[in-house]
Amino acid sequence: MEKTLKLKETEDTPAVTLDAVKNEFSLIGRSLPEDAVEFYRPIIAWVKAYAQNPNLETEFIIKLQYFNSSSVKQVSDVLMVLEEIFKAGKKVKVMWFYEEGDELMEIKGQEFKSMLSIPFELKT
Numbered sequence: 001m002e003k004t005l006k007l008k009e010t011e012d013t014p015a016v017t018l019d020a021v022k023n024e025f026s027l028i029g030r031s032l033p034e035d036a037v038e039f040y041r042p043i044i045a046w047v048k049a050y051a052q053n054p055n056l057e058t059e060f061i062i063k064l065q066y067f068n069s070s071s072v073k074q075v076s077d078v079l080m081v082l083e084e085i086f087k088a089g090k091k092v093k094v095m096w097f098y099e100e101g102d103e104l105m106e107i108k109g110q111e112f113k114s115m116l117s118i119p120f121e122l123k124t
Helices: 036-051 069-087 103-115
Strands: 004-007 015-019 024-031 057-067 091-097 120-123
Touching: 004 036, 015 036, 024 036, 024 069, 036 069, 057 069, 057 103, 069 091, 069 103, 091 103, 103 120
Parallel strands: 024 057, 057 091, 091 120
Antiparallel strands: 004 015, 015 024
């Protein structure tokens, strides 16, 4: 497994930082890729590989201003792998940031939180 995966933010895709060495994990920006499955494929593959030998603690930051319905499924897939890491006995925490007053992103964060058993914090 590559120790890091970094993708620069574009108008339609979030900045992605997956760095096992620095223990930094984040998705930040807007997620509206034309083909969400293709965009998230290397991200999900990296997280699955990371899950084979994760750090003792993993804090995953999600600061999406918006994401389309096809991205929701892909983000959900990432979260499900984090759930597997947690169930294997490692410390995992998700920090879900949303803009004050952005009910859609707050509700989506609440939905994800209710689906998972990992610690999941919503923050403005």
